Amino acid sequence: MTAFVYQFLAFAYQVADVFAFLVLAAGGLAIIFGMMGIINMAHGEFITCGAYVTTALVRAGLPLPVGIVMGALFAGVLGIALERTIVRRFYNRPIDSLVVTWGVSLIATQGALLVLGSAWTSVGTPLGSIGFGDYSFALYRLVMLAVAIGVLVGLYLLFMKTRFGVHARATMQNPAMARALGVPTERIYAQTFGLGAALAGLAGGVYAPTLTLSPTMGTGFVVESFVTVVVGGADVLTGTAPASAVLAIIRAACTAAWGQVFGLIGLLVTVCIVIRVLPEGFSGWLMRRRA
């Protein structure tokens, strides 16, 4: 009986771990895609940016939480700068915006390699571990789950309860009408892009202690984040969250049964099925049911 409880706890922990990873990895991408229709290929580089800033600050002596917040803020500011200079010229040109952000991503990766070198020492995972029967888990990974849930709650409050949220949703539904009613859509776009970049930076900062830092580390998040956004659809709250939960169960179960290769295969097969059955993802399906 206890063995069964431990098995269940272990599985629940793994699902929670993958869920947190998918929410944090995909949140920023989903916001930028959902609100602005921009497919941000430089998403992984904002994650890398957050991880490096966090690590640099922790090494300089700041506590980890401060480092993570600063990493997210730095990525956010960089996101706003990128939107003001480059991305805003590509609205309503989805394919062009994809290419231009990909170009930014290549420049950022190779530039970081030249400036920062190919690997930094990581700061090490804090908090130690906890044991259940045969299994033991890093406590820090529960912090990641808390951060992921915090991000979802925060986004819900931001978009549903604040003036910015009302303006942002109006801009998303009908930009021309929103502008006619006095919503500063240009500023909303810049803020939304900055918010997406900051969430990516947050993911990088949170995961930095558990990963090997390198300029290409962002690519380790990119496949999963795109998969989650494709399955979830354009809305973070009704899309990314349920998509992350479903994909986490599938991935954890496949990996537990047959190893990492099948975990990845399970993820990709799910995407193929979802694209076929629900072309607009979970959020599109939920919207249609409500309407």
Add this chain to the structure above:
Amino acid sequence: MSMLRNLAIASAAGLMLGVSAAAALADDKPPLKIGLLEDHSGDIAIFTMPKVHGAHLAVDEINAAGGILGRKLEIIEYDPQFDNAKFQEFARRLIEKDGVQVIFGAATSASREAIRPIIDKDNALLFYAQQYEGGVCDGNMIGTGGVPEQQFSTLIPYMMEKYGKKVYVIAADYNFGQISTEWTRKLVTEAGGQILGAELIPLGVSQFGQTIQNIQKAKPDWLMTLVVGNAQSAFYEQAAAAGLHIPMGSSITIGLGFEHKRFKPPTMQGMHVVMNWFEEIDRPAAKAFVARWHAKYPNETYINDMGENEYSAIYMYKKLAEMAGSFDLDKIRAQIATGKACIDAPEGQICIDPKSQHASHQMTLLSVNADHSVKVEKVWPRVDPYWLGQIGCDLTKDDPKEQYTPSNLPSK
């Protein structure tokens, strides 16, 4: 005015001619071009840059001492950026456009297999200065790194005797990881042990929560880790954070990836590796080599086995050319066939085995302490690369240009 200018140009040209004639007098033979094809960028650049440095250090030393057969060496190099297609493109350019006959390079087995057909077709020579999964029987390749009979046939019996017979393997999912897993399986089962699980990990995967749990569920006595690249090396950090304290063995950590210098202690505690070179080797020639290296490259974090192997490979080429009295590949191979091609490398004496064209090595088993200092557990003074010869590869008689594995043996 224009006449004056022409005069100036003519005299400048004359001056340059005079200079180059003087240079030619001092050094009457043109330099010998050698190709260097190693990643300067990409996911494994941190490990391959020491190869670039090792090659330049060796060439500088050789040139300062008069070159090879009176000719100075000139390195022609490109950055393939961890991209196998670029490896092929640059290998072709080196041979067909730059006119080199010998290439030092390729790190991953995928890149080696990508360029080997080009080297073979153009009848050039590849020095593959890299520990790998072994088995390449190709007259156009000389392997100067460790192979499984040097790394696994030493490490696995040691680990099984010391820690137990139940083994779990995690490996990168491409030819190196797959064939190395096959080797581990063969050696463990032959010694009466058991493989409790073998998990192949796609390159680029960086989340190991479930893998760590699978290992804890299987309860092995020790773990063979053959993960590759920056993303996968996060396994160690995550395993340590999850409290997975288990003895580990590997053929690529520490001496190659210097994780004990890059990760926070005690992440790598309990790791055991067998290699022909570690920067910590205590030998006068090794110490002098390390001092020369750090004088030229003061920012090098660690001189890994790939760096020392590349350095030694260039000296091996010098030795072979001098024995043959020529740079001609057939004459060089005739010298390899004598079995007398030996040099004193920083690690100790290495000799090229005539049948397989791979190098013998002195092998050292290191373990990593909690503070990331290392301890020499065992030394094998000379291990020959015997496996290819045993299964019937004999490059002095026949050149199949094949890669063999325990499950892909030559047809007799």
